[in-house]
Amino acid sequence: MMDLLDKYDALAERRRRMQALGVETIGVTMERLLSPTRAVIDGRETILAGTNNYMGITFDPDCIAAGVKALQEQGTGTTGSRIANGTYALHRALEDELAVFLNRRHVITFSTGYQANLGMIAGLAGPGDTVFLDADSHSSIYDGCTLSGARLIRFRHNSAGDLDKRLARHDGEGGRLVVLEGIYSMFGDRPPLDEFVDVKRRHGFALLMDEAHSTGVLGANGRGLAEEAGLEDDVDFVVGTFSKSFGSIGGFGASNDPRLDMIRYATRAYMFTASPSPASIATTLEASRQLRARPELRDRLRANSERLYRGFKNLGLDLCCDVVSPVIAVRVADEPSAVTMWQALLKAGVYVNLALPPGTPINTCLLRCSVSAAHSDEEIDEIIALFARVVAAQAGLPVLRPSTVAG
Amino acid sequence: MSADTDAVFKVLCELLEPFNSARVTLTPETKISADLNIDSMAIMDFIMEVEDKYDIDIPLNELSDIHTMDQLATYVSALMAGKEQ
Numbered sequence: 001m002m003d004l005l006d007k008y009d010a011l012a013e014r015r016r017r018m019q020a021l022g023v024e025t026i027g028v029t030m031e032r033l034l035s036p037t038r039a040v041i042d043g044r045e046t047i048l049a050g051t052n053n054y055m056g057i058t059f060d061p062d063c064i065a066a067g068v069k070a071l072q073e074q075g076t077g078t079t080g081s082r083i084a085n086g087t088y089a090l091h092r093a094l095e096d097e098l099a100v101f102l103n104r105r106h107v108i109t110f111s112t113g114y115q116a117n118l119g120m121i122a123g124l125a126g127p128g129d130t131v132f133l134d135a136d137s138h139s140s141i142y143d144g145c146t147l148s149g150a151r152l153i154r155f156r157h158n159s160a161g162d163l164d165k166r167l168a169r170h171d172g173e174g175g176r177l178v179v180l181e182g183i184y185s186m187f188g189d190r191p192p193l194d195e196f197v198d199v200k201r202r203h204g205f206a207l208l209m210d211e212a213h214s215t216g217v218l219g220a221n222g223r224g225l226a227e228e229a230g231l232e233d234d235v236d237f238v239v240g241t242f243s244k245s246f247g248s249i250g251g252f253g254a255s256n257d258p259r260l261d262m263i264r265y266a267t268r269a270y271m272f273t274a275s276p277s278p279a280s281i282a283t284t285l286e287a288s289r290q291l292r293a294r295p296e297l298r299d300r301l302r303a304n305s306e307r308l309y310r311g312f313k314n315l316g317l318d319l320c321c322d323v324v325s326p327v328i329a330v331r332v333a334d335e336p337s338a339v340t341m342w343q344a345l346l347k348a349g350v351y352v353n354l355a356l357p358p359g360t361p362i363n364t365c366l367l368r369c370s371v372s373a374a375h376s377d378e379e380i381d382e383i384i385a386l387f388a389r390v391v392a393a394q395a396g397l398p399v400l401r402p403s404t405v406a407g
Numbered sequence: 408m409s410a411d412t413d414a415v416f417k418v419l420c421e422l423l424e425p426f427n428s429a430r431v432t433l434t435p436e437t438k439i440s441a442d443l444n445i446d447s448m449a450i451m452d453f454i455m456e457v458e459d460k461y462d463i464d465i466p467l468n469e470l471s472d473i474h475t476m477d478q479l480a481t482y483v484s485a486l487m488a489g490k491e492q
Binding site for chain 2: 010130135145146149151152153154156166169170357358361363
């Protein structure tokens with residue numbers, strides 16, 4: 001009989017290899033947070049450039065005050081699911097606030113962004129239906145699809161033509177759901193939404209947009225890629241998270257279809273988990289108001305992203321995306337180079353994400369940066385300078401590939 | 408293995424080659440995931456190549472029942488036979 005944990009032998013070997021190089025694979029420990037962009041790691045003050053804290057409002061005094069007030073008045077946790085004892089007036093208030101922010105009539109909140117995709121996709125699609133998902137979709141989308149019991153067809157990343165071909169092959173039985181993301185989390189690229197909407201008008205399907213990385217970031221009002229593209233009416237369902245631009249934790253599903261509410265009675269990721277804590281809901285609510293009231297945060301984020309993007313380009317780094325986005329991923333030749341550079345960056349005082357296959361598209365090794373509106377110009381310049389130093393120290397190693405090789 | 412399945416198997420071997428970095432010798436009994444030690448993303452990318460080659464859909468939810476090259480070849484040739492009817 002095989003031991004259950006034997007299947008992890010190859011994984012354990014990979015971890016041993018990483019630890020031998022000095023990489024703590026479960027993630028670095030933030031010993032002390034100093035601000036949205038700085039923390040003490042391994043005893044050193046470090047610039048954070050891999051937090052997805054796009055608006056940089058995790059230390060906003062009003063958000064903190066709202067959280068403290070909710071904590072004091074409503075306690076530490078709800079101790080129950082939304083369908084039992086876990087619905088507070090605050091949850092309702094947040095859903096009303098998000099309906100205004102997102103300009104959608106109906107909103108459901110979930111306890112995490114991961115659960116929002118799980119709950120929305122498995123709630124919408126079921127056995128007999130077909131879900132078409134982009135090849136580079138986030139794991140929560142894959143898992144929601146698996147949980148749904150629907151037929152799963154994967155199309156080539158960002159290719160409306162490839163989706164078109166697969167829809168044409170489909171027998172037309174059951175409902176059809178297509179899932180796209182506003183900004184893809186690893187490369188920071190975005191889909192050609194107009195082309196996908198054109199395919200939608202010809203074939204007919206329900207379109208779900210995961211705007212996890214684009215809510216607050218794209219569009220004049222921060223509603224995401226669909227707003228920026230002027231195609232919100234063509235998007236039937238929106239999913240998002242509170243753990244990025246909102247600086248809290250939780251997620252949402254939104255739609256103009258009043259039947260969205262039925263998902264509350266059917267989807268297990270909503271029904272069988274505790275509702276978000278009062279403090280999380282209160283800080284999200286205040287963050288949503290700020291995202292509406294302070295468009296300058298978006299402008300600041302855009303300026304910072306452009307500054308870092310331009311700086312990296314000037315260094316000759318191989319970037320994964322040809323449009324400026326708050327996710328800026330530097331492609332590195334192989335895993336040992338990526339690990340060496342990532343460690344050197346951390347020791348020099350900047351934290352970025354080390355992203356390796358299979359968590360990345362097309363087998364790439366990445367030093368993934370995410371920009372915050374809270375970064376100062378000086379911090380962005382320092383990140384660029386530290387990359388320059390680390391790249392220079394890598395001379396002789398196959399660090400950079402010409403961007404023409406990029407897939 | 409029928410003649411059709413055998414022909415499909417040969418094509419599958421060609422399509423799998425770019426993903427077979429350990430250069431494992433492919434036989435009908437080769438377990439695609441376990442024997443080649445390739446990750447889930449690579450398997451899905453390989454399946455996409457097969458779909459495009461034959462202009463068929465192999466839904467991801469049906470992959471859990473397909474382990475060996477022979478099982479995949481049989482699945483593909485059955486789909487192709489269905490298309491020709």
